[in-house]
Amino acid sequence: MIKAGIIGATGYAGAELVRILMGHRDVEIVWYGSRSYIDDNYAHIYGNMFCIVDAKCLDDNMEELAAQADVIFTATPQGFCASVISEEILAKAKIVDLSADFRIKDVAVYEEWYKIEHKSPQFIKEAVYGLCEVNREKIKDARLVANPGCYTTCSILTAYPLAKEGVIDMDTLIVDAKSGTSGAGRGAKLPNLFCEVNENIKAYGVATHRHTPEIEEQLGYASGKEVRISFTPHLVPMNRGILATAYAVLKKKVSEEEIKEIYDKYYKKEKFIRVIGAGACPETKWVEGSNYVDIGFQVDERTNRIIMMGAIDNLVKGAAGQAVQNMNIMFGLPEDTGLNLVPVFP
Amino acid sequence: MIKAGIIGATGYAGAELVRILMGHRDVEIVWYGSRSYIDDNYAHIYGNMFCIVDAKCLDDNMEELAAQADVIFTATPQGFCASVISEEILAKAKIVDLSADFRIKDVAVYEEWYKIEHKSPQFIKEAVYGLCEVNREKIKDARLVANPGCYTTCSILTAYPLAKEGVIDMDTLIVDAKSGTSGAGRGAKLPNLFCEVNENIKAYGVATHRHTPEIEEQLGYASGKEVRISFTPHLVPMNRGILATAYAVLKKKVSEEEIKEIYDKYYKKEKFIRVIGAGACPETKWVEGSNYVDIGFQVDERTNRIIMMGAIDNLVKGAAGQAVQNMNIMFGLPEDTGLNLVPVFP
């Protein structure tokens, strides 16, 4: 039985970790960390867990937690994990960090986009970027996994095969992404009130969103050259789901069959990636509650562009589900253990 | 391995049966019946099932199905099951009927409220009303289970212990219920369009809703006298969930502790009923996707009334989940097999 601790267990991503791990036969949660609710019953904060979780919230003492746990999930604000991580902790417990602290290899880029000083740059090199389908082999031996961002996971996986195969002109890549509101977290902020979000859609963080450099770095590795993209997130009046609509100019004339073959080359064996095919438009509702990424595309001969579309549940494949998938890989478990979550519809 | 067939597999309740049975280790679905989509790929109708269900829709030939299946779920319009059921079919396969055909013992009452002739009254007596927590023993040996309605399940379980113990004046019982829109089914009807339902609430079927006599009959058994209630359903702009707010005059002065004890007497050992206690208000979101019934209450000394509140997911405990729970009981399986569904939040 793997003993798991969660720091930030009362945020939406942390709560989703709890939900998923409740159904994971090989894991026991030993620590529900929540700085805001210390000593409160967890089920009092999340009523859905009444009669399911019988535990109180604890603080965020990573050292003590490392002594009790085999794996620590940090579902915490940027900067937390970097400020507390240590060789001593890593010697005792593996860490899956759901924040951005160890996602970006160039510390200057991190500090520029996140506007905070990185407190533990010495661990950046060791950290493995936990995009399971791309970095599976490296994750197996990792002590520290940087779990990708929600927009990032969706954007990269949608474009990855075509970037890797050199089919699209990376200088023309634009990702227009739409996210449910749980991505904004559970903080009591006016812009996230029901009446402000409901019946409304808006872009935000235009040309400045922090997931941009993360997408660029990873697609840069894939394409073998530096990548600069336009990335625009939008807030949609729904709880869960991210849809990424990506546009790129095709480098040469390719048929939809050829595109499908390229996707299949990389994803056919991937349980959690469903390429729904040419002319098909993924819907976020079809993946809700599950760890799936659904990908569709359309070649537009009129403009010589391809439009790629990817859909995920931001809290599952975009956060907690991928974190558990990473944990499974790190501990040598079948990758889908605890993740056979059938999408909930409607 | 239990072989299961579903007639009406492409309605919302049928699709929820598919979702739940996909996670049931002892069941294999052998028949996806759907008169509207014969020969279509099931995953084409429900995109969430892509790569999960690889089967085509079949017709609703119950005789052929009975030859192949151990259990048949009929998630069909009123009248269908009664029109096709036979001794021959029941000799081969158990039936869990999600329609109202066998819920009401008095065929005249059925025909009055449903405005259709009952084609198989000879099976009404044998049919067991599948409210698991109340009729568990009878369900064990049943060949034919009448799975309760969604409003009914929520309304009855919310009031049952107090009705049974004679604490409330049954002549004063009023149930004001609110339901998500999936309860209206997947038919393409104007009143169920997004723009008609969204940002709107209304009552419907006031004093005439078909679940009324079902609630009355069952609460009549509980209280030992004939019961007449006011039942008002409302349509709420959300996909899933039913909240029943029930009002009754208390027959004598009772404390909230005493009420809690009564609920505990009946429900403490019930895995799927969570009595959240005095002064607590259940929320439909806390049970979404799960088989739970959450119950809270408030004694109002000013008016000498008790306000009882119950919440379920209409597609799970109100339909497919309870159907699987009934199947588990009928086949001697642990009652929660395949039903350890943690509520999804948010």
Place this chain on the structure above:
Amino acid sequence: MIKAGIIGATGYAGAELVRILMGHRDVEIVWYGSRSYIDDNYAHIYGNMFCIVDAKCLDDNMEELAAQADVIFTATPQGFCASVISEEILAKAKIVDLSADFRIKDVAVYEEWYKIEHKSPQFIKEAVYGLCEVNREKIKDARLVANPGCYTTCSILTAYPLAKEGVIDMDTLIVDAKSGTSGAGRGAKLPNLFCEVNENIKAYGVATHRHTPEIEEQLGYASGKEVRISFTPHLVPMNRGILATAYAVLKKKVSEEEIKEIYDKYYKKEKFIRVIGAGACPETKWVEGSNYVDIGFQVDERTNRIIMMGAIDNLVKGAAGQAVQNMNIMFGLPEDTGLNLVPVFP
């Protein structure tokens, strides 16, 4: 031109006052009071008012405001108006108070339900309860109008004619009310976050909601006897709208035609009350954005009860619209001036 000042202009009710008064030919807003946003551009707080309102937010200095304005709307938390009102202010400007400070005639009842000390009980007697259709004559000469609560307006107007005519047994009256989320205000509180409200319904303030004594007092005047009701509010995932479903035992057998006649007796000439008739169920969406109250009903002979249903837009007839209607009456204007708002659908 009537000069109007608004204290609390950046709450949802205050903003709705601004929206309505922008279309009122006889009113000019001279003061946008908002303690939280002093010196901010109003259109910066409410982007919908860009290019429409060109003014900065001011403080809540009622004395200074009274010197500049003919009428003051206080759309403020409980206790504010009572703490600042004075004879001097009332000598200069009329006040329409949207808070509860002057709604309840018995100061002890006010203090018990609101848990705050009333700072100006000397003005309670003078204050006129601003339920326009009931107290029109008194409002004409009022200096201080207590604008009714949103739930209250809907509940009282729905039951008023039948209470007044003695058709229903007031001891059996139960009001089950459902409200959109704007009723909870614009405060940044966790329970009002999009992800907490969306796809969810719950009761709250069961048997303790502060609008209860207000409904009881007014229906007591109507029926000529003390009234105790059960009132249960619910939070619905929509921005606007209140639906009140009210239940009462009929004192004698009456036909639906007779009930209709009673409603017509009181409301036929009322522009803002639309009795949609027997068997008809009002929908909140049909009144959205307007000052209408839609009322339907159903006599249930089985239980000898009547089910009455009323729908309003909580921010219009339940707050700002009725406040403007009161102002119109106070200033001798046609009652519907600025209130010819056609409901927005969908």
Place this chain on the structure above:
Amino acid sequence: MIKAGIIGATGYAGAELVRILMGHRDVEIVWYGSRSYIDDNYAHIYGNMFCIVDAKCLDDNMEELAAQADVIFTATPQGFCASVISEEILAKAKIVDLSADFRIKDVAVYEEWYKIEHKSPQFIKEAVYGLCEVNREKIKDARLVANPGCYTTCSILTAYPLAKEGVIDMDTLIVDAKSGTSGAGRGAKLPNLFCEVNENIKAYGVATHRHTPEIEEQLGYASGKEVRISFTPHLVPMNRGILATAYAVLKKKVSEEEIKEIYDKYYKKEKFIRVIGAGACPETKWVEGSNYVDIGFQVDERTNRIIMMGAIDNLVKGAAGQAVQNMNIMFGLPEDTGLNLVPVFP
């Protein structure tokens, strides 16, 4: 008093025309045409109009209507207007056609994208494209105005000044648009059911949406060269609103101040276009119920692109509001008559 007739008065756009014209002091509706509801009370189809509209639905006899009306609005499916229009009708009444029949000058392009034969190509040349802010002068004398599509209005107005001034490379223009569900009409279709749309987002009509050639044609006139764009519409779980996010490469380095000046050059005097400025993101809720177009933008120096964002209410500026604006221009009325609609928030 202008006498107006509406064909298609029971669709969402037609109903919005009714709502707006109810507040237009110079217009009287004399004909509520609705093939589906002939002889039904209009207020029975749209409950919001109870006590406001007292008329029955009529058929779609344009000749008879032309004899009675000064202006006819055809809010009808593609092909209808072209199939009934005649010189005789145009001699009696002006027509504002809300369908696409007369929007595209090249009949071959129309027939290719709409897959129907154009029945009255002889009127295409005469028809004026009713994008008021661009074609105002021509509209003044028009007998037949082709009211622009909803996506089109939003997309064109968002990019128009920069296209006209040659600031952006038109070959790189991509419009990613998001629409509320009322744009899909009031037809009872499964994909538009509440449970299918709610909590979901998807693209549709990728690279094939019919508004594409309309946008291309108009931006072609603006930029003086043939334009090919990528246009991707998305369905968003909200009733109203379109947000267009447009991307283009800048032809040369320009500051945000310069961009703002360009927008101001074209729009500063336009009442219905609000340029909210650099770095500002328009929200659909800020324009809901009104005729405004809100435009914001962001220059991204990293990618040398500009991201332009425009928001409208699809039923107002995207349909009925613009239709009334066109009518006002055609009849020499102040352009904003009946259109001083303050956006409704929340």
